[in-house]
Amino acid sequence: MRDALLELIGDEARVSVSPSVLDQHGSDFTHHRPHAPDVVVFPESTDEVAAVLRYANAERIPVVPYGAGSSLEGHTIPVRGGISLDLTRMDRVVDVRPQDLLAIAEAGVTRTALNAKTQPHGLFFPVDPGADATLGGMAATNASGTTSVRYGSTRANVLALEVVLADGTVVHTGSRARKTSAGYDLTSLFIGSEGTLGVITQVTVRLHGIAELAISARITFPDLEAACRTAVAIVGGGLTAARVELLDERTLRAINAYKETSYLEAPTLFVELTGAEAAVLGDLELVQLAAEGEGALTFDSERGTDAQLALWEARHHAAFALLAAFPDKARRTSDMCVPISELPGAIRHAQELMSANGLEFTVLAHAGDGNYHVGFAFDEDDPAQRAAVQTTNDALVEYALSVGGTCSGEHGIGLGKIGYLQREHGDLLPLMQGIKRQLDPNGILNPGKVLPPD
Numbered sequence: 390m391r392d393a394l395l396e397l398i399g400d401e402a403r404v405s406v407s408p409s410v411l412d413q414h415g416s417d418f419t420h421h422r423p424h425a426p427d428v429v430v431f432p433e434s435t436d437e438v439a440a441v442l443r444y445a446n447a448e449r450i451p452v453v454p455y456g457a458g459s460s461l462e463g464h465t466i467p468v469r470g471g472i473s474l475d476l477t478r479m480d481r482v483v484d485v486r487p488q489d490l491l492a493i494a495e496a497g498v499t500r501t502a503l504n505a506k507t508q509p510h511g512l513f514f515p516v517d518p519g520a521d522a523t524l525g526g527m528a529a530t531n532a533s534g535t536t537s538v539r540y541g542s543t544r545a546n547v548l549a550l551e552v553v554l555a556d557g558t559v560v561h562t563g564s565r566a567r568k569t570s571a572g573y574d575l576t577s578l579f580i581g582s583e584g585t586l587g588v589i590t591q592v593t594v595r596l597h598g599i600a601e602l603a604i605s606a607r608i609t610f611p612d613l614e615a616a617c618r619t620a621v622a623i624v625g626g627g628l629t630a631a632r633v634e635l636l637d638e639r640t641l642r643a644i645n646a647y648k649e650t651s652y653l654e655a656p657t658l659f660v661e662l663t664g665a666e667a668a669v670l671g672d673l674e675l676v677q678l679a680a681e682g683e684g685a686l687t688f689d690s691e692r693g694t695d696a697q698l699a700l701w702e703a704r705h706h707a708a709f710a711l712l713a714a715f716p717d718k719a720r721r722t723s724d725m726c727v728p729i730s731e732l733p734g735a736i737r738h739a740q741e742l743m744s745a746n747g748l749e750f751t752v753l754a755h756a757g758d759g760n761y762h763v764g765f766a767f768d769e770d771d772p773a774q775r776a777a778v779q780t781t782n783d784a785l786v787e788y789a790l791s792v793g794g795t796c797s798g799e800h801g802i803g804l805g806k807i808g809y810l811q812r813e814h815g816d817l818l819p820l821m822q823g824i825k826r827q828l829d830p831n832g833i834l835n836p837g838k839v840l841p842p843d
C-alpha cells in the first residue's frame with residue numbers, strides 16, 4: 390500500500406508508516422480504544438486527494454480524513470485500519486474577499502489562521518469550538534461553540550464546498566452568493582457527515598464584521614437553575630449577546646486548583662455583548678437586572694481586550710482544568726441540546742441523576758443555545774462504574790429527547806453515539822444509509838462511524 394501511495398504522492402515524508410505518526414492518528418482525547426491506520430498520507434492538493442481516493446476505492450481500502458484530531462467521539466480512529474488522510478498541509482487561505490464578506494480556504498486551514506488573515510479587514514469567522522480545529526474538520530462535524538448563540542454553527546457559516554467523492558470525482562457545492570435556492574442543499578449534506586460521504590478540500594465561509602464594542606460580564610449564582618434562567622432571559626430578550634456560557638461550581642473548583650486562582654466556586658455565567666456602544670451599554674444594564682432578579686451573588690464586567698480575556702480566563706481553561714482534575718480517571722462528555730426554555734429543567738434532572746448514581750461529574754453549557762455537556766470522570770477498569778456511566782448517560786440523552794432535544798448539539802456521532810442516533814432518528818436511518826450507499830458504494834470513507842452497519 391505504501392509503495393502504491395508513494396507512486397501517487399512522490400514524497401516519502403508525506404506517506405508515513407512511522408510508528409509515532411501512526412499512533413498519533415490512531416487515538417484521540419477520548420475514552421475510545423485506539424486503532425492505528427496502516428499508513429498516514431499528507432496530501433498537498435485536491436488532485437492528490439483525488440488520486441488517493443481513486444486508488445483506495447479501487448482497492449477497497451478505508452480512508453479516514455484527519456484535520457486537527459480534536460473531535461471527541463472517536464471520529465478519526467481508523468477502526469478498520471487503512472489510510473489516515475491528514476489534510477493539515479492543505480493550509481492555504483486562497484482568497485479573502487472583504488467586499489463579499491467571505492473567505493475561501495483549503496480544508497487544513499485552522500480557524501485562528503483564517504482569522505489572522507481576515508482581522509486586518511475588520512472581519513472574522515465566528516465559529517469557535519475551543520480547540521484550534523481545521524475548517525475541514527469543523528465543517529465535517531458541524532462544529533459550533535461559544536459564539537453560536539449569535540452566529541450559528543458551522544453550517545450557517547459555510548457558503549460553498551469543494552469535495553472529493555469516494556471514487557475521486559471532484560464536486561463543487563453552493564456558490565459565493567449569500568443565499569441560494571438552487572436544487573438540493575448538498576453543502577448542508579456534506580456538513581456534519583464526519584468524513585463518511587466525501588473529503589472536503591476547500592471551504593468558502595461567511596465573514597462577519599468585528600463589532601465597535603465588546604463588553605464581557607462574569608456573574609455568579611446561588612444555583613445552576615438561576616443561572617440558566619438568566620441565560621434564557623438574555624437570549625429571549627433579543628440582547629446583543631455574542632456568547633452566553635455556563636460553568637458549574639465543580640468546574641470552577643477544578644479551575645482554581647489548575648490555575649491556582651480563587652474564583653468563587655459557584656455556578657457562573659459568562660456573557661459577552663457586542664455591537665454599537667449605545668446598544669451594548671443598554672443591554673449590559675438589562676443583563677444585570679435579569680441576573681439580580683435571579684439572586685446573582687456577584688456581577689463583574691469588563692471592556693478592553695486584555696481585561697476581557699482576564700475575565701474569561703476561567704472559561705477558557707475549563708477543558709484542560711477538568712482533564713487535570715482527574716488525572717487517573719477516564720473522561721466521557723455528553724453533548725445534549727434542548728429547546729432553551731427546557732435548559733433549567735434539563736440541568737436539574739442531570740444533577741439529580743448524577744448525585745443519585747454517586748458519580749463524579751461537572752456541567753458546562755453553551756447556555757444560550759440550550760447545549761450542555763455533563764462530564765463524567767470514572768475508573769475505566771471498574772465494570773460497575775463503567776456500567777453506571779453508561780446507564781446515566783443513556784438517561785441524560787433520553788431526557789433530552791423527551792423534551793424535544795437531541796443527543797448531539799455539536800460534537801457529532803463518531804463511534805460513541807451511533808446507538809443514540811438510532812434512538813433519535815431510527816426512522817431516518819434507511820434514508821441516511823441510502824445516501825451513504827449512493828456516495829460511497831464501497832464503504833471506504835470512515836467506515837464504522839455515524840451509521841450502524843447497513
Ligand SMILES: Cc1cc2nc3c(=O)[nH]c(=O)nc-3n(C[C@H](O)[C@H](O)[C@H](O)COP(=O)(O)OP(=O)(O)OC[C@H]3O[C@@H](n4cnc5c(N)ncnc54)[C@H](O)[C@@H]3O)c2cc1C
Pocket residue numbers: 418453454455456457458459460461464465476496517518519520521522523524525526527528529530531532533534535583584585587588589590708709799800835
Ligand atoms: C478542548 C476541546 C474543546 C472543544 N469544544 C468544542 C465546542 O465547543 N464545540 C464543538 O463543536 N466542538 C468542540 N470540540 C470538538 C472539536 O474541536 C470539533 O469537533 C472540531 O470541529 C474538530 O475539528 P478537527 O479539525 O480537529 O477535526 P478532526 O477531529 O480531525 O476530524 C473530525 C471529523 O471530521 C472528519 N474530517 C476532518 N477533516 C475532514 C475533511 N477535510 N473532509 C471530510 N471530513 C473531515 C474526520 O474524519 C472526523 O470524522 C472540542 C474539542 C476539544 C479538544
